[in-house]
Amino acid sequence: MSVQSQAPSLLDAQEGASITIVSPVDGTEVGTLPGTAREQVALAVSLARTVQPEWAATSPADRGAALRRAAAALRDGARELAELNTRETGKPFSDSLGGIEAGISTLEQYAELGPVHRGLSLRGAVTATDYTVAEPRGVAVLLTPWNDPVAVAAGLIGAALVTGNTVIHKPSERCPHVGELLGRLLQPSFPDGVLTTLTGGAEVGQMITMETDVDVFAHVGSSATGARIARAAVLTGAHVIRENGGNDPLIVDADVDPVWAAGQAALGAFANAGQICTSVERIYVHRDIAEPFLAALTEEARTRTASGSFPPLVDRRMRDAVDAQVSEAIRAGARCLAGGAVPEGPGAHYPATVLADCTGTMTVMTEETFGPVAPVTVVDTFDEGLRLAAAGPYGLAASVLTGSIAHAQRAIAGLAVGTVKVNAVFGGAPGGSAQPRGISGAGFGYGPELLDEFALVKVVHISSPPQGGA
Missing domain, CATH: 3.40.605.10 (Aldehyde Dehydrogenase; Chain A, domain 1)
Structure with missing residues (x-):
């Protein structure tokens, strides 16, 4: 004491x-x-x-x-x-x-x-x-x-x-x-x-x-x-x-630059090894830009892991929990495009990980992971992405990348969270506040x-x- x-x-x-x-x-x-x-x-x-x-x-x-x-x-x-x-x-x-x-x-x-x-x-x-x-x-x-x-x-x-x-x-x-x-x-x-x-x-x-x-x-x-x-x-x-806790979604619309969007997704999912309250926890990307987005996000993950400065998780207990969610998703059909394996050596390091073909039944999409994992679901329309993003008991924050003011306004109205961020996964004015919702x-x-x-x-x-x- x-x-x-x-x-x-x-x-x-x-x-x-x-x-x-x-x-x-x-x-x-x-x-x-x-x-x-x-x-x-x-x-x-x-x-x-x-x-x-x-x-x-x-x-x-x-x-x-x-x-x-x-x-x-x-x-x-x-x-x-x-x-x-x-x-x-x-x-x-x-x-x-x-x-x-x-x-x-x-x-x-x-x-x-x-x-x-x-x-x-x-x-x-x-x-x-x-x-x-x-x-x-x-x-x-x-x-x-x-x-x-x-x-x-x-x-x-x-x-x-x-x-x-x-x-x-x-x-x-x-x-x-x-x-x-x-x-x-x-x-x-x-x-x-x-x-x-x-x-x-x-x-x-x-x-x-x-x-x-x-x-x-x-x-x-x-x-x-x-x-x-x-x-x-x-x-x-x-x-x-x-x-x-949060299970913060990121919606990526069809009209944004996929490389820029991947950079935002990587920042949201991998900063501080994903150990931020408002980290991006699940991603819904429009099919029209899904392929270049996933390629750029995969490159972002590999670059960060190989940088030599990518931080570890707080301890091995947390690493085990993150790896368990990733392994479960892979067994259920997710494709691992980067990371996804516990490295050798001391400490509690875990690589920046990208998972494609994720579904709503996977724990990595339904619960807070709190690790450097970017699970991605491809959607056919913005409204489908919004519907999936709005599901679940959490209500901390959400992010939307879109060039459409109409889509942004629909997301602001339709997401039951304390904070909605449009075209930036982090940021906010000094002195800002928010009311979390749900659990x-x-x-x-x-x-x-x-x-x-x-x-x-x-x-x-x-x-x-x-x-x-x-």
């Missing part, structure tokens, strides 16, 4: 099971961290509850100033944290550093947004006023992922703290060293107990979700875990914010709207007393 506060009762608590991390890059040991015992979880929640009223009474401007100090501390430790992230998760150093820089920017953004987070007013009678006040929910538990551990955590931490909540952060058990160091960098900017980091396995997350004195859970990770958290919160009454989650996960998720609205009505006496 890592506890980023000065509370002796937490530091002296009995430790739980330890976690040892092996680098997916070369198989060497990164290190071992102690886990967290049930008593420590309860103590962390109790401390967060105890100090929360004083933190809530701190002015939004002072809370924002604390976030700016935290952002500066994160900037000072950026290279060390990026190097550790690369060792622990396999994320390329430049991408790791980019994620940390995004986290710094997000902390600074919430430092500015927090003090101007305002309510609404409504005028009734001339002598009366109605307005709303945003108040913190209380104790917030943040459960964050390994694929972009600093950027995601910084966003949730920043929004929760600047709105007056105290925070218990549980980083993924796949990157506990990154989470522990992040906590050590950020915690000194806040009063004791305002920000606490707990490391440990899935059992620690389960312990936290059983705590009845938590007011809000924010979870970024798998849909199965998110569903368990949501069910547990029904019993405790906690508010839940979830950005969970992909619920609530706003980023942007100014995230401040509302961490706040409760109080309505105030003020009237003038009667004039004169009896």
Whole structure:
């Protein structure tokens, strides 16, 4: 366990099971961290509850100033944290550093947004006023992922703290060293107990979700875990914010350049070895351009794999799961045009893989793969591609490559997802936000709207007393 506060009762608590991390890059040991015992979880929640009223009474401007100090501390430790992230998760150093820089920017953004987070007013009678006040929910538990551990955590931490909540952060058990160091960098900017980091396995997350004195859970990770958290919160009454798994489709229309479209598909499917929440998970390409598209996509995959800089999967457990989906698809009739086999050597590497002739019964098309796999189905019409893309229980994001405004508008209307991207698989304006749907989650996960998720609205009505006496 890592506890980023000065509370002796937490530091002296009995430790739980330890976690040892092996680098997916070369198989060497990164290190071992102690886990967290049930008593420590309860103590962390109790401390967060105890100090929360004083933190809530701190002015939004002072809370924002604390976030700016935290952002500066994160900037000072950026290279060390990026190097550790690369060792622990396999994320390329430049991408790791980019994620940390995004986290710094997000902390600074919430430092500015927090003090101007305002309510609404409504005028009734001339002598009366109605307005709303945003108040913190209380104790917030943040459960964050390994694929972009600093950027995601910084966003949730920043929004929760600047709105007056105290925070218990549980980083993924796949990157506990990154989470522990992040906590050590950020915690000194806040009063004791305002920000606490707990490391440990899935059992620690389960312990936290059983705590009845938590007011809000924010979870970024798998849909199965998110569903368990949501069910547990029904019993405790906690508010839940979830950005969970996706099975994001890409529709490639007949009127686009197939080589350009293949480049977009490769970026969406292979960036960070396919380990991005909004990675392209399944592709529907129009028959008119399918042949050149598949040829260009295959070349993209082979080039990336042979580059010497293609990142590994986070661990061999994840690699086994990805390879199982690929092998199942091949047995069911998919053609493997590139990749598709576990390489020899240390680490958790897996090649960029292209599968053609995929069908809707294959797991690689129906579930989140979270690996460098581009499964492709050829369709005869745009509407067929749209119908197939809209199927399934996920609702995170979708992409459409088309030169037709009519087709783009039909896709925007017909895809029940939180984000529709037209002619770019990644991107978006700074400060953007989205609401996942279906089993992909619920609530706003980023942007100014995230401040509302961490706040409760109080309505105030003020009237003038009667004039004169009896």
